Amino acid sequence: xxxxxxxxxxxxxxxxxxxxxxxxxxxxxxxxxxxxxxxxxxxxxxxxxxxxxxxxxxxxxxxxxxxxxxxxxxxxxxxxxxxxxxxxxxxxxxxxxxxxxxxxxxxxxxxxxxxxxxxxxxxxxxxxxxxxxxxxxxxxxxxxxxxxxxxxxxxxxxxxxxxxxxxxxxxxxxxxxxxxxxxxxxxxxxxxxxxxxxxxxxxxxxxxxxxxxxxxxxxxxxxxxxxxxxxxxxxxxxxxxxxxxxxxxxxxxxxxxxxxxxxxxxxxxxxxxxxxxxxxxxxxxxxxxxxxxxxxxxxxxxxxxxxxxxxxxxxxxxxxxxxxxxxxxxxxxxxxxxxxxxxxxxxxxxxxxxxxxxxxxxxxxxxxxxxxxxxxxxxxxxxxxxxxxxxxxxxxxxxxxxxxxxxxxxxxxxxxxxxxxxxxxxxxxxxxxxxxxxxxxxxxxxxxxxx
Numbered sequence: 001x002x003x004x005x006x007x008x009x010x011x012x013x014x015x016x017x018x019x020x021x022x023x024x025x026x027x028x029x030x031x032x033x034x035x036x037x038x039x040x041x042x043x044x045x046x047x048x049x050x051x052x053x054x055x056x057x058x059x060x061x062x063x064x065x066x067x068x069x070x071x072x073x074x075x076x077x078x079x080x081x082x083x084x085x086x087x088x089x090x091x092x093x094x095x096x097x098x099x100x101x102x103x104x105x106x107x108x109x110x111x112x113x114x115x116x117x118x119x120x121x122x123x124x125x126x127x128x129x130x131x132x133x134x135x136x137x138x139x140x141x142x143x144x145x146x147x148x149x150x151x152x153x154x155x156x157x158x159x160x161x162x163x164x165x166x167x168x169x170x171x172x173x174x175x176x177x178x179x180x181x182x183x184x185x186x187x188x189x190x191x192x193x194x195x196x197x198x199x200x201x202x203x204x205x206x207x208x209x210x211x212x213x214x215x216x217x218x219x220x221x222x223x224x225x226x227x228x229x230x231x232x233x234x235x236x237x238x239x240x241x242x243x244x245x246x247x248x249x250x251x252x253x254x255x256x257x258x259x260x261x262x263x264x265x266x267x268x269x270x271x272x273x274x275x276x277x278x279x280x281x282x283x284x285x286x287x288x289x290x291x292x293x294x295x296x297x298x299x300x301x302x303x304x305x306x307x308x309x310x311x312x313x314x315x316x317x318x319x320x321x322x323x324x325x326x327x328x329x330x331x332x333x334x335x336x337x338x339x340x341x342x343x344x345x346x347x348x349x350x351x352x353x354x355x356x357x358x359x360x361x362x363x364x365x366x367x368x369x370x371x372x373x374x375x376x377x378x379x380x381x382x383x384x385x386x387x388x389x390x391x392x393x394x395x396x397x398x399x400x401x402x403x404x405x406x407x408x409x410x411x412x413x414x415x416x417x418x419x420x421x422x423x424x425x426x427x428x429x430x431x432x433x434x435x436x437x438x439x440x441x442x443x444x445x446x447x448x449x450x451x
Contacts, residue, residue: 006032007114008098009106010091011450017086019063022094023450024080024103025073025111032101033065033080036094041080044069052084054097061090075111076118109447116432116444123432124153124389130447131214131384139263140213143384147210152383155206156430159199163427166192167420174413189416190407197400200427204393209377210385216258216265217374220296222289222318225273227302228333231357233257233270236367254288262371269296274318293319298373299328305354306337312348325349329369333357344369392429399423 006026012019024032033041038057042048047064054060063084073079084094099105112126128147135141146152169189221229234240237257255270269292272285293299299319303309311330315323328350335342335354342362344353351369355362403419406412 006103007106007110008032008095008103009111009450010095011081012086012091014088015086016088019083020086020091021450022082022084022091022098023106023111024082024098025075025077025106025114026103027078028102029078029080030067032098032103033067033082035101036082036097037065041065041067043067047083052082052094052097054093055100060093060097061085071118071120074120075114076120077114106450107445109444111450112447113444122150122153124156124430125150126432126444127386128152128384131386133448136216136258136265137213137260137263139260139382140265140384143210143213143382146381147383147385151381152207152210152385152389153431155203155383156427159196159203160424160427160433162192162196162199163420163424166196167417167424170413170417170420174417190404193400193404193407197397197404200393200396200400204390204397206382207385207389207393208375209382211387211390212264212374212376213382214265214384214386216267217370218267218269218295218297219300219370220269220271220292220298221300221302222271222274222293223302223331224304224314225275227273227304228357229273229302230255230270232300232302232331232333232355233268235355235357235360235363236261236266236268254285254292261367262376264371264374264376266370296327298370300331301328302331302333304334305332305340306334311352312350315350325351326373329353329373331355331366336361389430392426395426396423399426 004027006024006028008022008024011021011023030041036052037050038053039050042050042065044067047066049062050065051062052060061084063082066081066083068074068079068081070077070079082094084090095105109130112121112129115121116123116126125148128144132141132144132148135144166189169192173189221232223229233255237259254272257268257270259266259268271289271292272282274286274289277283277286301311301315301319303311303314311332315328315330319328330347330350330352332340332352332354334356336356336359340354342354342356342365344351344365346352351373353362353366353369355366357363399419399422403416403423406415406419
């Protein structure tokens, strides 16, 4: 165990509740808990009822005490959990008393950091704890659980073993220089290299799905006033979240709604109608709308079919800087007023969908198009993943490509070996085999205090 201090933190969310949990971890956990309760502690992993005393020997609270001796605890250290009443005043008072008795206030994520340092979990599993807490859909929660149980780590470690095996072959060729050229040119190394590259690609594809489950998609609805933007948000969200009227300019601010479409977490944003206006408040709403448009993963341009407008001209007028087909989808609304059918077509390379937001006609086709745009195809074994994981795999692939070039073009064993070493380091960053301290601080600093 690497740490010698004892940390304490409130492990339950702020606010009133029936039960509040305070957690201690470190070598003095038992001594501090005995001083707080003025009594011996219960048997390991058995709950014992105790009173909690302040410095004046007055009873502050009462509740349950549970002890988890090292190394069989969450952090790998001696851990004590105090379950008292959940009011913020008493919880803060109990924490202050623990600090008086010698504990140190835990930093955000420090319990999980200690579990990682003490070998209780790898970095992917530690991140999965935070992802499970923050999950916004059942699919994301299930994927986070799979990562927590080691599914992602297992896939990465399997590829790492293949990569290490490949490095051994290359290093052996370098150690016997008279055989190096024949050894590198006989096709065995190239076959192993291509196999590793293929495995990295397969894991990357699964991780991409996990990243979408974790981070979701930023979808912005934009267009002229009275095109039906707010009605479309309500239809997609399944609730009347936005105010809908016949008065142009009803929406004057940005409205965010977090929803799940076909299992994909979506942050859906309704914006003020785009037009020239002298209204100061509406101008500010349009400025905010443009800001949201610039940051969108996907932009839905909603226009009124009954007005006979050309959506491509509208796109050019409003979104000249954001007009690439991969970011823009054309939504012809109010098809019920024109007698046209709800369908999806191609319009000069842009996806064009006719819907009736009011009658919710064509909405499911739009939902399917949005998830298809994201490339979202969740599988039963999808695991949660982060941007840093994908970045590490991209660098791994780049180093493997460099190794292949050195092998095929130059037959340079030492350069192949160096590229493979860099590839292993990059892939090892995912589970924490190779991680800089500043990276660890950034990751665990995003966790909840008490976790």
